[in-house]
Amino acid sequence: MESRSAQAIEQNRGQNRMAGESSRGDSSLFASNLSRKFDAYGNGRITSFKYNRPFLVHRMAPFLLCLIVFILSACLLRAFSVRSSASSGSLKQPPSPPSLPIIGHIHLLGSVLPKSFQTLARRYGPLMQIRIGGSNFWVASDAAVAKEILQMNDVNFASRFELGPVQYSIYRGVEFVTAPYNPYYRFMKKLCLTKLFAASQYERFRRSRGEEIERLVRSLVSLSMEGKACNLSTELGLLMNRLIFKMIMSKRYSKFTESVATIQSSVKVMLELGAKLGVYEVFGPLKCYDLFGHGKKLTAAMLRYDGLVEEIMKDYENGEQGVESGDESGRDLMELLLAASRDDAADILLTRRHIKNFFLEMLFASTDTSTAALQWAMTELINNPAILEKLREEIKSVVPEGPIKESDIPNLPYLQSVVKETLRLHTPTPLLFRECSRECQVGEYQVKAGTRFFINLYAIMRDPSAWTDEEEFVPERFLMKDSTLLEFQYFPFGGGRRVCIGMAFANMVMALAIGTLAQCFDWELKSGEKIDVKVGSGFSGAMARPLLCHPITRYDPFK
Numbered sequence: 001m002e003s004r005s006a007q008a009i010e011q012n013r014g015q016n017r018m019a020g021e022s023s024r025g026d027s028s029l030f031a032s033n034l035s036r037k038f039d040a041y042g043n044g045r046i047t048s049f050k051y052n053r054p055f056l057v058h059r060m061a062p063f064l065l066c067l068i069v070f071i072l073s074a075c076l077l078r079a080f081s082v083r084s085s086a087s088s089g090s091l092k093q094p095p096s097p098p099s100l101p102i103i104g105h106i107h108l109l110g111s112v113l114p115k116s117f118q119t120l121a122r123r124y125g126p127l128m129q130i131r132i133g134g135s136n137f138w139v140a141s142d143a144a145v146a147k148e149i150l151q152m153n154d155v156n157f158a159s160r161f162e163l164g165p166v167q168y169s170i171y172r173g174v175e176f177v178t179a180p181y182n183p184y185y186r187f188m189k190k191l192c193l194t195k196l197f198a199a200s201q202y203e204r205f206r207r208s209r210g211e212e213i214e215r216l217v218r219s220l221v222s223l224s225m226e227g228k229a230c231n232l233s234t235e236l237g238l239l240m241n242r243l244i245f246k247m248i249m250s251k252r253y254s255k256f257t258e259s260v261a262t263i264q265s266s267v268k269v270m271l272e273l274g275a276k277l278g279v280y281e282v283f284g285p286l287k288c289y290d291l292f293g294h295g296k297k298l299t300a301a302m303l304r305y306d307g308l309v310e311e312i313m314k315d316y317e318n319g320e321q322g323v324e325s326g327d328e329s330g331r332d333l334m335e336l337l338l339a340a341s342r343d344d345a346a347d348i349l350l351t352r353r354h355i356k357n358f359f360l361e362m363l364f365a366s367t368d369t370s371t372a373a374l375q376w377a378m379t380e381l382i383n384n385p386a387i388l389e390k391l392r393e394e395i396k397s398v399v400p401e402g403p404i405k406e407s408d409i410p411n412l413p414y415l416q417s418v419v420k421e422t423l424r425l426h427t428p429t430p431l432l433f434r435e436c437s438r439e440c441q442v443g444e445y446q447v448k449a450g451t452r453f454f455i456n457l458y459a460i461m462r463d464p465s466a467w468t469d470e471e472e473f474v475p476e477r478f479l480m481k482d483s484t485l486l487e488f489q490y491f492p493f494g495g496g497r498r499v500c501i502g503m504a505f506a507n508m509v510m511a512l513a514i515g516t517l518a519q520c521f522d523w524e525l526k527s528g529e530k531i532d533v534k535v536g537s538g539f540s541g542a543m544a545r546p547l548l549c550h551p552i553t554r555y556d557p558f559k
């Protein structure tokens with residue numbers, strides 16, 4: 001591609017020289033004409049601007065082609081939309097901003113989608129329609145509409161939709177997080193609630209959480225002694241990864257440390273590629289083509305992951321601590337799932353693909369969300385020294401000696417409020433995805449099966465009619481206001497049947513990590529200024545930039 005455009009530039013230059021003009025490689029038709037005039041004067045040769053026909057035709061051909069394609073597509077699209085609105089009868093539709101052919105509302109959207117939806121909702125209402133390229137979405141932006149979807153119509157909205165070309169996944173057909181509300185999904189969700197993420201499992205991994213927090217503190221203490229800055233985002237990401245992997249495969253964690261590291265990096269690559277592929281949605285029917293080769297790379301990363309997990313699974317099956325050993329409460333997630341795969345009486349017989357994809361989706365759902373939340377919490381505490389000080393005072397009064405432990409957290413209401421406020425102001429999953437599976441009523445609108453919804457948590461949890469100083473970080477609001485909150489004004493873990501399964505785990509780990517980091521370190525920024533609270537682009541609620549700071553040990557509880 002590059003060499004072809006270089007050739008074209010050379011060709012133009014040749015034509016320009018033949019016409020006796022300057023040979024500047026200009027980037028637009030108009031700029032090239034003007035510069036030619038300028039060059040001519042600049043050289044002291046008063047030459048009139050020449051009309052260079054072959055050059056102009058050469059430059060205009062792609063432009064004309066685009067124009068023709070644009071007009072044709074607009075006509076087709078219009079014909080199609082007239083037909084589809086005719087077929088949808090006279091159903092009342094939610095309001096929608098004026099759209100452009102082909103691109104729909106893309107021109108109205110900024111890089112932070114939830115924020116753009118929030119701005120549009122202020123004008124078009126709490127339920128509006130948005131078209132992104134070839135795809136149409138209904139966007140819900142207030143608590144009342146969210147309640148209608150997630151509570152009153154929970155079963156009708158218990159499915160999610162997928163974004164972008166999904167054919168590059170090697171686990172098609174065995175999805176859990178992105179599955180529609182089908183028998184496999186129901187079977188797995190039950191298994192999650194009764195076994196994999198039951199309270200007994202959390203208890204079982206309490207020690208691991210303590211060990212990993214200690215490891216984080218030790219790493220930061222040594223950076224502090226060396227006077228080095230740290231990338232706190234990376235440190236927190238490592239903490240979350242280790243905790244999740246220990247839940248999945250605690251029995252083989254130390255044996256497969258290298259494989260775990262490779263799995264982690266493959267998952268990171270897959271998440272990045274997945275985000276890029278999600279953007280293909282704007283291409284409409286063209287989204288099935290792997291226009292930039294991201295799909296192929298995604299398949300390669302998934303195959304790498306598959307090979308590594310296969311090795312670990314075989315080791316479990318052949319090892320001394322095989323799936324049949326030990327009572328159920330002593331098993332990690334891999335053992336529990338391998339045991340379930342041998343249960344002939346189960347409603348669904350799990351295959352290896354089911355298990356591998358379940359772990360993959362769990363890694364997707366857990367690590368980035370929790371890491372982003374931790375990063376935001378630390379950013380707000382560093383940017384607001386008075387809040388950090390108040391938190392330390394609470395910790396000191398409840399835990400005068402030693403590091404804080406999980407059992408202390410119920411006695412630390414301000415710490416819990418810091419966690420809640422972080423998830424309100426900086427929700428890591430600002431948009432919930434839902435698909436209507438059966439025609440139903442939402443407000444004054446009749447929703448057809450197949451309609452895709454975004455529920456804008458970002459807008460709901462910053463709604464000025466529900467929250468005072470909604471853009472500010474004020475943990476105190478949760479000390480006072482908890483009981484007066486209406487349903488679906490605060491739900492960072494989603495709602496209804498698809499609610500997050502990691503909520504208890506995430507709340508506990510966040511409180512423990514934030515409390516410990518507040519207790520043990522002061523934080524200095526390189527520049528001495530506040531941390532930039534810019535949000536990353538797209539569907540994510542993560543910070544745009546990594547959190548770089550100097551930890552200064554104020555208390556080392558593990559010395």
Ligand code: HEM
Nearest residue numbers: 365366369370373429492493494495498499500501502506
């Ligand atoms: C601060 C951390 C986290 C936040 C803010 C968060 C938030 C969410 C949200 C908003 C959803 C979608 C719910 C809906 O559609 O109604 C979700 C789903 C999910 N989350 Fe989390 N999550 C977090 C951590 C975790 C962790 C640690 C795990 C696993 C241990 C996890 C596993 C899942 C799974 C498996 C789903 C899909 C559930 C389903 O479809 O039924 N999440 N999460």
